[in-house]
Amino acid sequence: MDDVFRALASPSRRRLLDRLHSKNGQTLNELCKGARMTRQAVTKHLALLEAANLVVTTWQGREKLHYLNSVPIHEIYERWIGKYERHRLQALSELKKGLESKQVNITEKRYG
Amino acid sequence: MDDVFRALASPSRRRLLDRLHSKNGQTLNELCKGARMTRQAVTKHLALLEAANLVVTTWQGREKLHYLNSVPIHEIYERWIGKYERHRLQALSELKKGLESKQVNITEKRYG
């Protein structure tokens, strides 16, 4: 679990997760494109994500495919959010989305 | 949002969140007891948590009370977990708990 938080701590790694979320199963090279760092740096980040079990990989010939695994994220959620709190937060979040789609601005801070 | 991940990155800060989760509204001094660092270090951690809006505070005389705010955690959850994936993960997690209560061991890795 410790690995998960460490892995999520870096913006670069979160961006990688975002990219896998939008398109799963990408190769290292694919993930390098658009990243503002060397391939070697990306490799290191992916290694950390994999160690944290946030990313799962398979080899296909000389290419390594990367997949997002959401289980650890779910475990974070369960750690600090009570069973009954979940419904409330879900409702809140959907309300917020609804309002945003009507161009009404709500700041983060308002939800105490 | 960036602040949230940075704040969650440190085990010391996660322990503080755990303590607030089990007992909300504690003072700085209360939170210092049992922590293996100086009060000043705890203060810094709480400042980061507060900046990330993971902790909310109120003053009461010379005492500062700290409360856990779970909204940012929920936002992490929504970022990488698709709407329909949630039910699956919830079911999985409850299955796991059920099995664990029967003394059956399941490793993290099994959930791809």
Add this chain to the structure above:
DNA sequence: ATAATATGCAACTATTTAGTTGCATGTCAA
């Protein structure tokens, strides 16, 4: 008033981390 309590602010150090460059290995295609 004064002492004790609760907290804040700042300078410093040691460690960790992100990113780099350089070189090695394994696979595919002509």
Add this chain to the structure above:
DNA sequence: TTGACATGCAACTAAATAGTTGCATATTAT
């Protein structure tokens, strides 16, 4: 079978971070 491609591994540097010590400020209790 040779050249191009996809990836891995290691040493290094610069920046960020966790924790410390020391001192300051504000509130409560005697």
